[in-house]
Structure formats: C-alpha cells, structure tokens
Amino acid sequence: MRIGVPKELKNRETRVALTPAGAKALAAAGHEVVVERGAGAGAFLPDREYVDAGAIIGTARQAWDADLVLKVKEPEPQEFGLLRDQTLFTFLHLAANPELAHALVAAGTTAISYDTVQLDDGSLPLLIPMSVIAGRLSIVEGAHFLLSACGGRGVLLGGAPGVAGARVVVIGGGVAGASALAQAIALGADAVVADIGDARLVRLAATHAGRVRTVPSRPEVIAQEVARADLVIGAVLVPGAQAPKVVTRAMAEAMRPGSVLVDIAIDQGGCFEFSRPTSHDDPVFRVGDSLVYCVANMPGAVGATATAALTAATGPYVAALAAGVKQAIAADAALARGVNVAAGTVTHPAVRAALASR
Incomplete structure (x- = not known):
C-alpha cells in the first residue's frame, strides 16, 4: 500500500503522524511511504531520518496521492481539493466542522477519526x-x-x-x-x-x-x-x-x-x-x-513529546490499516467505531446527529 504523511498546516502544529521508526516498520512490511518534505521538522525529526528508514521525501501533493493518508489534525480548507476516494486517519472533530464533513463526503473519502476509535469499555485509546x-x-x-x-x-x-x-x-x-x-x-x-x-x-x-x-x-x-x-x-x-x-x-x-x-x-x-x-x-x-x-491544537506546543505519545498509540492501528483497510475495520470493533465518513455518507451516529442539529 502507498502511505502518505503530509505536513501539518494548522498554526504552529509541530506534531507529525508518523515517526521514522514507524516509517521503517511500514517499509519493512512492503509498503511505500511518502513523507512531505519537512513534515517532521517541528518534532525535530529531520527528513534524512525518514530516508534512512526507507521512506520517500516528496511534495504535499505526492503525500496526499496515497491509499492511506496519515495526519494529526483535520485537513485545512486549502487541502480539501486534495481529498479523494482514499482512507484518511487523523483527528477530525467533524461535529464542529460541517465544511470538512461535506468535503469528505463529496470526495468519497473513508475518514477515520482518532478521537472516536472507542474500545468496548468506552475508553478512547488514541485520544x-x-x-x-x-x-x-x-x-x-x-x-x-x-x-x-x-x-x-x-x-x-x-x-x-x-x-x-x-x-x-x-x-x-x-x-x-x-x-x-x-x-x-x-x-x-x-x-x-x-x-x-x-x-x-x-x-x-x-x-x-x-x-x-x-x-x-x-x-x-x-x-x-x-x-x-x-x-x-x-x-x-x-x-x-x-x-x-x-x-x-x-x-x-x-x-x-x-x-x-x-x-x-x-x-x-x-x-x-x-x-x-x-x-x-x-x-x-x-x-x-x-x-x-x-x-x-494545544499539544502542538510540545511536538516532540506529543508526537511520541500519539504515534505509540496509533502505530498498531496504522499497521492494521496498511495491511488492508476493509479487513482491519471488519476485524476491530474499536476501529470500526472510529469511521466517521464512508461511501459518501456520514456514518458515525453522534457525528451525524451533531451535524444535523447545526
């Protein structure tokens, strides 16, 4: 699978969705990893470490032109045009962002939000x-x-x-x-x-x-x-x-x-x-x-710490999605609960209700 990691655009967002260690594990599993130039700089993870890990350094468009796109924060409006029928794994917070929800639906994106991946006990392991x-x-x-x-x-x-x-x-x-x-x-x-x-x-x-x-x-x-x-x-x-x-x-x-x-x-x-x-x-x-x-984006103030903490939690889910999105969602109820948009519709009940009430 082709996996893309764009650079975050939100004001002073220093986190990155994949570390060089994570890129190395994905590359070793046979996946192609494209990291936008400078994506890890805010967390003091230079491009050379990604290259050494087996990743490709590319442009924003090349990072978005992937089957699975990994981000930290929701896409900004200037990124809406880069969305397509791919899988996006990030924080979405769609209940407060109807414009993004509409863009994801229109693009046919399968959008999985970190903050709604929920275990059977109600806990939110990625949040x-x-x-x-x-x-x-x-x-x-x-x-x-x-x-x-x-x-x-x-x-x-x-x-x-x-x-x-x-x-x-x-x-x-x-x-x-x-x-x-x-x-x-x-x-x-x-x-x-x-x-x-x-x-x-x-x-x-x-x-x-x-x-x-x-x-x-x-x-x-x-x-x-x-x-x-x-x-x-x-x-x-x-x-x-x-x-x-x-x-x-x-x-x-x-x-x-x-x-x-x-x-x-x-x-x-x-x-x-x-x-x-x-x-x-x-x-x-x-x-x-x-x-x-x-x-x-409060944790962006401590990008090194926050990146390490976030990617430790998301890593197993990323590996499962890279092996096959449909299979991963079918096999993991917590990940399935994280799906907010799929097949051109808002699928998460709470998100759908929140958007309907706006």
Whole structure:
C-alpha cells in the first residue's frame, strides 16, 4: 500500500503522524511511504531520518496521492481539493466542522477519526495521550496568563509562604480534566473539580485525599465556583458530539478581573458559551475582564513529546490499516467505531446527529 504523511498546516502544529521508526516498520512490511518534505521538522525529526528508514521525501501533493493518508489534525480548507476516494486517519472533530464533513463526503473519502476509535469499555485509546497532555498544558498556560505581564490577576498558582495558591476550578473529571487537576494540585493550587458523575468524583476525591474539593456539575454550582475562581479549566467531552456549554457569558463576566478560562474542549466546539478557536500565535481573547484561552491544537506546543505519545498509540492501528483497510475495520470493533465518513455518507451516529442539529 502507498502511505502518505503530509505536513501539518494548522498554526504552529509541530506534531507529525508518523515517526521514522514507524516509517521503517511500514517499509519493512512492503509498503511505500511518502513523507512531505519537512513534515517532521517541528518534532525535530529531520527528513534524512525518514530516508534512512526507507521512506520517500516528496511534495504535499505526492503525500496526499496515497491509499492511506496519515495526519494529526483535520485537513485545512486549502487541502480539501486534495481529498479523494482514499482512507484518511487523523483527528477530525467533524461535529464542529460541517465544511470538512461535506468535503469528505463529496470526495468519497473513508475518514477515520482518532478521537472516536472507542474500545468496548468506552475508553478512547488514541485520544487519551493527547487528553493527558492537553490537561497538563491547560494548567501551564493558565498559570502563564495569570501573570500580571500577560494581563492576568498577578496570582501565582502555588502561592507563597503565608499566601494561598490560586483557586482552580476544573469542570469535567475525565482524562483531560483529571490530568489538569493533578497538575494543579502538584503545583500547590486550591483545587475544585466538578463532574456529573458521582462515581468519578468519589474516585478523584480518593486519589487526591484532602487536596481537592469535589462538587456536582449543576448550573447553579458551576456559577458559584466560577465566580470565585482564578483559573477555570473546561474539560467536558461527549465522544463524536459537540461539547455541552457549561459556562455562560454571564458567569465569565461575573469573575474577578484578570481571571483566566481555558477551554480544552474547543476542538468539539468548546464547553464555554463564548468559546471560539484561537491559535498559538494569538491564544487569548477577553470576555468581560477575564482572559479566555481556546487554542485548538494545544499539544502542538510540545511536538516532540506529543508526537511520541500519539504515534505509540496509533502505530498498531496504522499497521492494521496498511495491511488492508476493509479487513482491519471488519476485524476491530474499536476501529470500526472510529469511521466517521464512508461511501459518501456520514456514518458515525453522534457525528451525524451533531451535524444535523447545526
């Protein structure tokens, strides 16, 4: 099979969908691997390492002219014309991107999204490593924008002798939220976590005994906690669907001046009423007197780490798809759940419902 790896076009996206080690394994299995020139540069993986691994270095068009195309982020509009009846394996987030969904349908592409590959227990094996990274980064970025020089409240996350740490409210106790919570606690913040699941709150309370306060995720509770927060992390996920809006504009406007909100769910439309995608070059905007961070490719800030984590998870699925797409999907229920578009139609139920409601 011919496998293509285009260079990512999203703002400051430094990840790459295949490492030289992955290219070597595919080449050894008899596949032809075409990597766009410079695709791995952001993760400090130079072209020569891909050549040494048996890959071909080519143009964007040559990388897209493949039976199986591997990416990290969804195709940008300028790439829509390169889509055809091939298989695309990447993060798609189609519930928040109807234009891309229409382009994939029109091109006859079989589109498999990392974030909807789902095991029988409901876990998302290809999303987990990026959720962990995004959760940790949300605290790093939140702490940064709390600095006075960045327009924040001038509050140090971990406080100082005799001075309490910043109050951090994490909404959503899944993988990303739990990672953000652990990072906030490790840095000495006064941490609160909200979730709709009692069992999840019990588990988080036990994990961080005495170091976290747990509250139910109800509108009146969220409003109270957000009003008192220095930093709010939105980490609510419904696989394949648009994220529910859990923080309203009125809640944000009631926060103290210089407070910060970080929306990890922005790829799925965001879980704040006022969220809109931002970039690493222009990461924040103001709502009231608060700063809002909505970068849609947060792990791109740590391309070397994120590439290693992502490709370790995707590698076995890539190998199976390279051996035969139809057979791989038929043999693996988790991979079959990852199919969002096939044969000119949107096939994933949650994605289809989300697009129908727009």
